[in-house]
Amino acid sequence: MKxxxxxxxxxxxxxxxxxxQTLLPTQYVIAECTTVDRLITAIKRLEIRGAPxxxxxxxxxxxxxxxxxxxxxxxxxxxxxxxxxxxxxxxxPTAVNLSWGVxxxxxxxxxxxxxxxxxxxxxxxxxxxxxxxxCHAIGNYGAALLSDxxxxxxxxxxxxxxxxxxxxxxxxxxxxxxxxxxxKVIACETRPLFQGARLTAWELARDGIDVTVITDSxxxxxxxTGKIDAVIVGAxxxxxxxxxxKIGTYMHAVCASHHDIPFYVAAPLSTFDAxxxxxxxxxxxxxxxxxxxxxxxxxxPDGVPVKNFAFDATPMELxxxxxxERGVVRPPFNISALLSRxxxxxxx
Ligand code: MRU
Numbered sequence: 001m002k003x004x005x006x007x008x009x010x011x012x013x014x015x016x017x018x019x020x021q022t023l024l025p026t027q028y029v030i031a032e033c034t035t036v037d038r039l040i041t042a043i044k045r046l047e048i049r050g051a052p053x054x055x056x057x058x059x060x061x062x063x064x065x066x067x068x069x070x071x072x073x074x075x076x077x078x079x080x081x082x083x084x085x086x087x088x089x090x091x092x093p094t095a096v097n098l099s100w101g102v103x104x105x106x107x108x109x110x111x112x113x114x115x116x117x118x119x120x121x122x123x124x125x126x127x128x129x130x131x132x133x134x135c136h137a138i139g140n141y142g143a144a145l146l147s148d149x150x151x152x153x154x155x156x157x158x159x160x161x162x163x164x165x166x167x168x169x170x171x172x173x174x175x176x177x178x179x180x181x182x183x184k185v186i187a188c189e190t191r192p193l194f195q196g197a198r199l200t201a202w203e204l205a206r207d208g209i210d211v212t213v214i215t216d217s218x219x220x221x222x223x224x225t226g227k228i229d230a231v232i233v234g235a236x237x238x239x240x241x242x243x244x245x246k247i248g249t250y251m252h253a254v255c256a257s258h259h260d261i262p263f264y265v266a267a268p269l270s271t272f273d274a275x276x277x278x279x280x281x282x283x284x285x286x287x288x289x290x291x292x293x294x295x296x297x298x299x300x301p302d303g304v305p306v307k308n309f310a311f312d313a314t315p316m317e318l319x320x321x322x323x324x325e326r327g328v329v330r331p332p333f334n335i336s337a338l339l340s341r342x343x344x345x346x347x348x
Contacts, residue, residue, distance in 0.1 A: 001174055001177075001178065001207045002206055002207055003127065003162035003165060004019075004021055004159075004161065004165055004166075004203060004206075005054050005190060006018060006050075006056075006140050006160060006162075006163065006165065006169055007019070007048055007049070007053060007056055007057060007060070007128075007164065008125065008128065008162050008164075008256065008314075009060055009063070009121065009125060009128070010200075010294075012022045013032055013033075013034060013050060013292075014034060014067060015032055015033050015034035016031065016032070016033045016034075016039065016057070016060045016061075016063060016064065017030050017031070017032050017033075018032075018047065018057075018195065019031075020042075020044065020047045020163065020197060020250050021046060021047055021048065021049055021089075022046060022047050022203050024161075024199055025082070025198050025199070025201070025202040025256040026196050031047060031303040032151045032316070033064075033069075033092035034064070034089060034234070035064070035068060035136075036061060036064055036065050036068065036084045036087065038059075038203060039057065039060075039061045039064060039088065040087060040088060040091045042057075043057060043088070043091040043098070044091055044092065046193060047180055047192055049157075049161075049195070050095075050157060050158065050159075050161060050162020050163060050234070051095040051097040051098075051234065051235065051236045051237075051267070051271055052097055052131050052135070052162060052163035052164065052168065052268060052270065052271070053095070053161070053162050053164060054092065054095050054097050055097030055100055055101035055102065055127060055131070055165055055270050056101060056103070056124075056127050056128045056131055057089055057098070058097070058099065058100070058101030058102040058122035059101040059102070059104060059105040059123065059127040059128070060083070060124045060128070061084075061085070061101075061102065061125065062084075062085050062086040062088065062101075062102055062105035062120055063105060063110060063117075063120040063121040063124040064121075064179050065080075065081045065084035065088070066109055066117040066121070067117055067118060069081050069084060070311050073175045074104060075341070078110070078268055081106070082106070083203055085103075085105075085106045085301050088102050089102045091189045092283065092284060093282035093284050094129065094237060094244055094282060094283060094284045094310065094311045095236040095237060095271075096236070096237040096255075096271060096272075096273045097236075097268075097270050097271055098272075100270050101124075101127055101270075102125065104123060105123045105124050105127070106120075106246055106315050108120060108122075108123035108149050109123075109290040110265045111151040111163065113231070114217050117166065121213060122229055125314075126152050128164050129170050129292065130255055131163050131164040131165075131180065131268070132163070132164055132165045132166050132276075133322075133325070134268040134269075134270075134317060134325040135163050135167055135168060135171040135268070135286065135325075136166055136171065137173055137325035138168050138171050138174030138177070138266050138268065138323050138324060138325050138327075139166060139167075139171035139172050139176075140170065140175050141323050141324070141325075141327055141328050142171070142172030142176070142232065142264065142266050142328075142336070143172055143175040143176035143177065143178075143181065145172075145177050145192065145230070145264060145321065145323070145328065146172070146176045146181055146183060146229075146230065148180075148181050148182065148231065149181070149182045149183070150181070150182075150183055150184070150230060151183075151185075151186060151227055151228055151229050151233045151239075152173060152184070152185055152186070152218060152228070152229065152230050152231070152232050153185075153186040153197070153222070153223070153228045153230075153234050153252065154169050154170070154173075154185060154186070154187055154188070154231070154232055154233060155188045155190060155196060155216075155219075155235070155245070155246055155248055155252055156188075156196055156200070156233070156245065156246035156248075157170075157190070157195040157199035157200045157203075158170055158192045158232075158233060158234025158235075158266065159171075159199065159200055159204070160202060160203055161199050162234060163200075167203075167234075168234045168235075168266040168268065168323075169232040169233050169234045169266045170200065170204065171266065172201065172232055172264075172266050172323060173185060173204070173209065173232070174207065177207075177209055183209065183214070183325070184210040184211075184216055185199040185200075185204055185209060185210060185211040185212070186212055186218055186219075186227075186228065187201050187204070187211055187212070188213075188214060188216045188218075188248065188252070189213055189215055189216060190212065190213075190216065190246060190248065191248075192290045192291050193290060194206075195246070196213065197213045198279050201213050202259065207263075207307055212273075215346050216248050216251075217306055219251070219252055219255060220251075220255045223255050223256060223258075223259045223261055224259060224272055225268040228256075228259075228261055229252070229261070229262075229293040230261060230262045230263075230264060230267075231252055231256045231262070231263045231264065232263060232264045232266055233246075233249050233252070233256060233263075233264075233265055234265070234267055235266075235271050235322075236311055237271060237272075237273050237281055238249050238265070238271055238273065238335070239261075239274075239276050239277055239278055239280075239281060239335075240274065240331075240333070240335050240336075241275050241277055241278050241312060241315065242248070242277075242278035242281075242313040242314060242315050242316060242318055243265050243314045243319060244278075244281060244311050244312070244313050244314075244315070245265070245311060245314065246310070246311060246312075247309050247310060247311055249311075249312055249314055249322075250312040250313065250314045250318075251312075253314045253318040253319065254318065255260070256269050256318070257318050262320040262321070263318060263319055264319075264320055264321050264322075264323060265321075265323070266323040266324075267322065267323045267324060268323075268324060268325055269322075269324055269325065269326065269338070270337060272338070273337060274335055274339055278301050278313045278315075281286050281313070283311055283312075284309070284311060285307070285308055285309055285310065285315075286308045286310050286312040287306055287308065288300075288305075289309065291308050292306060316331065316333050317331070319331070319333070324338065326338065326341050327341070
């Protein structure tokens with residue numbers, strides 16, 4: 001497999017370098033970011049996207065704030081960093097990894113007794129180092145669920161580009177292929193921003209993994225005609241009662257359930273939110289232009305309103321298993337027990 005590193009800290013730059021995901025698959029451009037404002041723009045525009053990658057970006061963002069903020073007193077400095085952390089946290093509301101990364105690094109910054117800037121950067125780096133380890137563990141646990149020859153449907157991009165490398169749902173596929181399994185992937189294009197067509201297809205094809213792109217509305221047809229053995233998706237937030245992921249995921253889960261196809265969610269523990277229920281999670285709605293304009297064509301008549309939800313919620317009863325770095329959980333999903341499970345008592 002060809003290594004992809006989605007974003008990283010560059011000491012010489014004193015900032016973040018990242019693959020600009022809005023330009024793929026036609027241009028592979030490494031962009032840079034040395035201010036919190038630029039980072040927020042990159043997150044809002046989905047130059048950096050995908051829940052675990054947002055966790056890493058959030059962590060580095062607080063480190064960036066610690067380096068760039070000034071204050072007339074140490075209290076003013078801390079207030080300024082807190083303020084910037086809040087702005088980063090709010091830049092996308094649904095993927096809980098973003099606030100998790102921000103809060104983890106902010107806590108380390110606030111607790112530091114001497115060099116708070118160094119402490120913040122060290123914590124952000126720790127998140128970036130842990131992420132691929134989680135993905136590989138998820139990959140190994142998930143690969144065991146796939147048969148030696150199978151066709152898997154996925155939605156959006158839960159790959160290396162959505163993490164710092166390897167991926168969650170695509171990490172399962174990569175690990176299965178690495179273990180010698182013959183996995184074919186059906187990638188839903190994922191309207192309106194085409195993360196499936198542009199990003200999932202790009203990274204799998206680059207690794208020589210068999211991938212075919214379909215329109216989102218083709219999924220039910222191929223599930224019905226028996227061509228799909230499993231559906232695997234990532235997640236942006238997992239509450240006790242639902243899995244939040246890219247809009248369209250719920251539709252695939254309903255179809256998979258109707259056709260007796262296992263529906264797997266692959267996500268690190270940083271994506272779990274034991275504090276909220278589905279109803280309490282903010283669902284990101286994005287701009288009209290993402291639906292109404294394609295290139296230089298207008299697709300929707302002026303004045304006609306649109307609804308552009310970025311995510312939906314899939315109730316737990318439609319999910320066959322959740323694959324985490326600490327093992328596979330099956331219904332009834334006991335999220336609190338999972339979160340207290342230690343690395344030494346994993347139950348694959
Ligand atoms: O809007 P995006 O592209 O950030 O949405 C990403 C997804 O929905 C992914 O499936 C999710 O973050 C899981 S990433 C491992």
